[in-house]
Amino acid sequence: MAAFIASLLTLGATRTALVIGSLVAATSGAVGVFVVLRGQSFSGHALGDIGTTGAAAAYLGGISPLYGFIGVGVLGGLGIETLGERARERDVATGIVLSLMLGIGALLLYFMTQRPNPGSGPVAILFGSIFTVDPGVTGPVALFSVLVLLLLAVLYRPLVFTTVNPQVARAAGVPTTAVSLLFMLAIAVAVEESALVAGALLSTALLIGPASAAVRWTRHVGEAVALSVLLGLLAVVLGVALAYQSYAWPPLDRGWPVSFFIVMIVLLEYLLSRIGRRTRQEPATRQVP
Amino acid sequence: MHLLHVLFPSGLFTADFMVNAWIAGSAVAVLSASVGFFVVLRGASFAAHAIPRASFAGAAGAVLAGGDTLVGLAVFSGLSALGIASLSSRRHESQTTALVLTAALGLGALFLSLGNAYAPEVYALLFGQIVGISRPDVVGILLLLALALLATAILYRPLLYASVAPDVAEAKGVPRRRMDILFLLLVALAATAAVPVVGALLSFSLMVGPAAAGSYFGRGPAQSLGIGVVIGLLSVWLSLVFAYDTGMPVGFFVAAVTAVFYGLGRLWSRLSEGENAARVSP
Numbered sequence: 001m002a003a004f005i006a007s008l009l010t011l012g013a014t015r016t017a018l019v020i021g022s023l024v025a026a027t028s029g030a031v032g033v034f035v036v037l038r039g040q041s042f043s044g045h046a047l048g049d050i051g052t053t054g055a056a057a058a059y060l061g062g063i064s065p066l067y068g069f070i071g072v073g074v075l076g077g078l079g080i081e082t083l084g085e086r087a088r089e090r091d092v093a094t095g096i097v098l099s100l101m102l103g104i105g106a107l108l109l110y111f112m113t114q115r116p117n118p119g120s121g122p123v124a125i126l127f128g129s130i131f132t133v134d135p136g137v138t139g140p141v142a143l144f145s146v147l148v149l150l151l152l153a154v155l156y157r158p159l160v161f162t163t164v165n166p167q168v169a170r171a172a173g174v175p176t177t178a179v180s181l182l183f184m185l186a187i188a189v190a191v192e193e194s195a196l197v198a199g200a201l202l203s204t205a206l207l208i209g210p211a212s213a214a215v216r217w218t219r220h221v222g223e224a225v226a227l228s229v230l231l232g233l234l235a236v237v238l239g240v241a242l243a244y245q246s247y248a249w250p251p252l253d254r255g256w257p258v259s260f261f262i263v264m265i266v267l268l269e270y271l272l273s274r275i276g277r278r279t280r281q282e283p284a285t286r287q288v289p
Numbered sequence: 290m291h292l293l294h295v296l297f298p299s300g301l302f303t304a305d306f307m308v309n310a311w312i313a314g315s316a317v318a319v320l321s322a323s324v325g326f327f328v329v330l331r332g333a334s335f336a337a338h339a340i341p342r343a344s345f346a347g348a349a350g351a352v353l354a355g356g357d358t359l360v361g362l363a364v365f366s367g368l369s370a371l372g373i374a375s376l377s378s379r380r381h382e383s384q385t386t387a388l389v390l391t392a393a394l395g396l397g398a399l400f401l402s403l404g405n406a407y408a409p410e411v412y413a414l415l416f417g418q419i420v421g422i423s424r425p426d427v428v429g430i431l432l433l434l435a436l437a438l439l440a441t442a443i444l445y446r447p448l449l450y451a452s453v454a455p456d457v458a459e460a461k462g463v464p465r466r467r468m469d470i471l472f473l474l475l476v477a478l479a480a481t482a483a484v485p486v487v488g489a490l491l492s493f494s495l496m497v498g499p500a501a502a503g504s505y506f507g508r509g510p511a512q513s514l515g516i517g518v519v520i521g522l523l524s525v526w527l528s529l530v531f532a533y534d535t536g537m538p539v540g541f542f543v544a545a546v547t548a549v550f551y552g553l554g555r556l557w558s559r560l561s562e563g564e565n566a567a568r569v570s571p
Contacts (some may be wrong), residue, residue: 036384039337040383041383041384041386041387041469042334042335042338042383042387044387045335045387045390046338049490060519075321082498088332091332091334092329092332092334092497092501092551093337094334095334095335095337095338095493095497095501096497096498096501096547096548096551098338098543098546099491099493099494099497099544099547100545100548102490102494102540102544103491103540103541103542103543103544103545103548104490104541104544104545105415105490106415106417106488106490106538106540106541107537107538107541110414110416110537110538110541128322151324163448201391201394201395201398201427203390204387204389204390205388205395207386207387208387208391209388209390211384212384212385212388220374224391225492234405254392256399256402256403257398257399257401259394259395259398260395260399260402261397262395262396263391263392263394263395264392265400266388266391267391267392270388273377275474288564
């Protein structure tokens, strides 16, 4: 076992994958608890796709996809936040923003594939792989993670208050609109950095999965955040280890996709939390809507 | 005259693949807008996005197993609809939708990687390709349309009731749970038909955009549904013309045109609200 772990860490690509995967898993896990409690899963997922369009534009323009992801993701988050006021209107507005951005993304990818040497750029942006990520983005990703976690720490109390009971929070003088807007900013940056390094698919899985399981298993929001971060880290580390192992598995010699493993571990965590819930009494975090 | 030739070049209505595209596209427009009416009413855009997207994994699986794409799409969209329905109580619906979607996409990533699919095929499934619709596809899509219209006609009243006032409907004996499942299966049916034409990523544009615009323009459910269908047809027809003229992916035009109709709908409702307000308060 120790030898296996040592061999994992000596391989450059695997080490980068573990470091960067842990960063995004921890950030998404912490933000995800509030996304789940506030019922913002659709926005959280949509931002990953919207950022992909930004990344495609950045790729065509010859600048780093990082800025495409973050820039367009933040704009998209603010757009979703301001377009819909009532719940149903917000749902449809999110859908339309997402649909339009996916359409533009389709066009940009079409332009990419029309180029003489499309290479693997389009596929990398669409599916992203934590193993092929450029080690140079570790610095910016770490910086963004710290910023998101700081923002979350500052927002923590008013955010819990606003999430549990928006009317009372507003009456008590909490600037709920500003809190929601700032939290949307935190979601956008957390989702976009994980979409950049792991693809839009994993960004949704890491944002929603560990958090949904943690919310079912714990009694307080703080505990849920801690457990969610741990579950996210567990999924990434196990997933990377399994993907590393799978190079020896049939029918391929090039390994099974790491996103497959991470998604399945996240799903397993969630399903286990549902079984666990049935055998227990009332988990308290469910009192938070 | 010249502009007409540019907009409607020869072959637009006569080329074999275009005839297939016109028939299949129109069928998909009617089907998506009808199901979309309920999507908008129930605020279920996420499910309408997730189910066609998840069905992409089925297509990748069909490519891998050497089976029929439409069957793969049907199986995966049906399974994901049932997965969302069985995992969600009302409170947890949006995160279970996200989890079912990511699980399906994870499988899709595995199938793609195992099958080593040729990239253009993947793009066509994701973003739609009008030249790719075969005659058997058209027949399959028309059958799905007939099935879905029949189901919508039977379910129209109870589903409308359960969507607008679920508590009252339940008290009057419309089973909420069964309506949830049937609704998601309807979305799966629409997704199976739409994905081969407009692609897995943009099928939901056709479900959400025209129906949402219709709900702004129409007064009352039947009128909203009807206007939604008309807008859906117009969107698909315009998109087919543009896609044929430019060679660009049809999904882009569908997304853009439906977003424009949605914007017009919002504008219209704002203007007429102002008008009504003026009328009410003289």
